[in-house]
Amino acid sequence: MPHIYKPEERWDNADIGFPSALAIGDSWFWYVNNNILGTMINHPALSDDHRNVQLVGYNGARLKDYVGEGKFADTVEHFLRPGFVEGFSEFYISGAGNDAVDVDMALHDHRPPGTDAEGWFDGSGMDDMLFRLRQALTRLIAAIRFAKRDAPSLAPIFVHGYDYPVPDGRGFEFGLIHAGPWLKPALDRHGVPDDMALRGEIARILIDRLNDDLLAPLAATTPGVVHIDSRGILPRDGTYRDYWSNELHPTNLGFRRIFEQAWLPRLFEHGIALRPSP
Numbered sequence: 001m002p003h004i005y006k007p008e009e010r011w012d013n014a015d016i017g018f019p020s021a022l023a024i025g026d027s028w029f030w031y032v033n034n035n036i037l038g039t040m041i042n043h044p045a046l047s048d049d050h051r052n053v054q055l056v057g058y059n060g061a062r063l064k065d066y067v068g069e070g071k072f073a074d075t076v077e078h079f080l081r082p083g084f085v086e087g088f089s090e091f092y093i094s095g096a097g098n099d100a101v102d103v104d105m106a107l108h109d110h111r112p113p114g115t116d117a118e119g120w121f122d123g124s125g126m127d128d129m130l131f132r133l134r135q136a137l138t139r140l141i142a143a144i145r146f147a148k149r150d151a152p153s154l155a156p157i158f159v160h161g162y163d164y165p166v167p168d169g170r171g172f173e174f175g176l177i178h179a180g181p182w183l184k185p186a187l188d189r190h191g192v193p194d195d196m197a198l199r200g201e202i203a204r205i206l207i208d209r210l211n212d213d214l215l216a217p218l219a220a221t222t223p224g225v226v227h228i229d230s231r232g233i234l235p236r237d238g239t240y241r242d243y244w245s246n247e248l249h250p251t252n253l254g255f256r257r258i259f260e261q262a263w264l265p266r267l268f269e270h271g272i273a274l275r276p277s278p
Contacts (some may be wrong), residue, residue, distance in 0.1 A: 002051040007075050018087050019054040022079055024066055024140070025094030027059040027249060028162070033250040034245070036160075037092070037258045044275045050090070054079060059179070062102065063095035063136040067143070076140070080147035090156045090272060091144055096133050096210050097248060101182045103129050105206050110191035117201035120192060130213050137188035137218060141225060156270050159219065160228040161211035163250070163258060166236055167199045170246040183247045200236060207231060226270075230262035 004023075011018050023029050029037045041051045056075050057066065065072045079085065100106070106125035115178045141157055148155050167187060171180030187199050211229060219227035234243040234254050243254035250258060267273035 003053075004037055004041065005052070005054045008057055011260070017052055018085075019052040020050045020088065021053045021090045021092060022085075022088045022144075022257070023053050023055045023057075023092040023094075024072075024076055025057045025092065026098055028094045028097075028160070029055060029057065029092070029158065030059045030061075031204075031249050034250070034255055036094075036255050036259060036263070039252070039255045040263065040267075043256075043259060043264075043273070046267070047272055049275050050272045052265070054084075054088070057094075060098055061095065062099045063133055064139070066095070067136050067139045069226040076143070078087055080143060082235075085147045086151075086221065088155065090155055090270065091254060093137070093140065093159045095137070097162055098213065099133055100129065100206060100210065101186065104186040104190060105202070107186065107190040107192070107202075113193075116199055117205055120160070121205065126209060132207065133210075133214055134218070137214070141218075141222060145224075154224040156224055156226050158226045158228055158263075158266065159215050160230055160262070161215045162207055163230045163234045163254075164200070164204045164207050164232065164236060165247050166196075166240050166244055167203050167247055168196070170244075172246050172249065181247050226266050228262050228266050230258045233258050233261050 001016050005011065005019050023037055026033070029035055037053055037055065040046060041053060057072050057077060061072060064070050066076050067073050103125065106122050106129050107120050108122045111120055137159070144157060165183060167183035169181045169184035171178060183203060187202070192199060192202065208231070211227070211231060211264055216228045216229070219225045232238065234250060234257060243257065245251045264273055268275055
């Protein structure tokens with residue numbers, strides 16, 4: 001019975017079983033109704049031994065929240081203690097998007113007319129953001145590695161960097177709960193022209209920097225860290241609303257497409273998902 005354990009849940013339900021993974025993440029793991037973890041644990045290709053996940057974090061979580069004095073750091077530390085961590089054979093981390101929104105995407109203020117997408121970024125601001133993200137993520141990975149130091153094999157740590165969003169001003173609404181939008185207000189504050197092609201290119205560059213300058217180099221130099229690159233999977237044409245619920249979160253259809261095209265190949269490599277028999 002696939003299950004995502006919330007931090008307050010106990011593991012003593014025999015009908016569910018123990019979690020095999022610790023997922024530390026933001027709304028791509030927590031989003032109501034549709035998220036990448038829910039897509040994963042219910043997908044037919046996933047091995048039955050990997051359908052239960054312990055979840056930490058929350059919607060809006062930042063990478064810095066998982067370490068040091070961060071608001072979820074104690075919960076992360078709790079599940080990395082002996083008695084819990086031995087049961088985790090893999091780890092999933094989702095973060096950096098909210099950190100980028102916090103600093104208004106590292107944008108300049110009010111550039112001259114005709115400035116291209118690259119010219120709207122404050123280079124020093126972007127470098128500072130990436131440095132801080134790298135510090136937090138490296139610290140989190142080090143904590144996982146130390147906690148699993150006696151394990152006979154290296155547990156994979158999967159990190160992902162989202163897909164290219166469309167900054168169209170749509171937020172999240174669920175009953176009385178409202179959140180966002182996230183990107184359009186930042187673009188408006190900095191005076192970026194209301195040109196969707198330009199704004200979409202700015203969003204694309206931001207996601208590329210998170211993947212190319214943070215996640216990919218970290219995975220290339222840190223044994224056992226696996227970068228899941230989900231860029232360019234979801235359409236950005238006239239059909240994009242079928243795949244994006246709002247500026248930052250895919251629909252069920254969108255998450256399934258990302259999972260099958262970007263996540264499954266990496267999970268196959270580690271035996272977490274099983275290829276269909278010929």
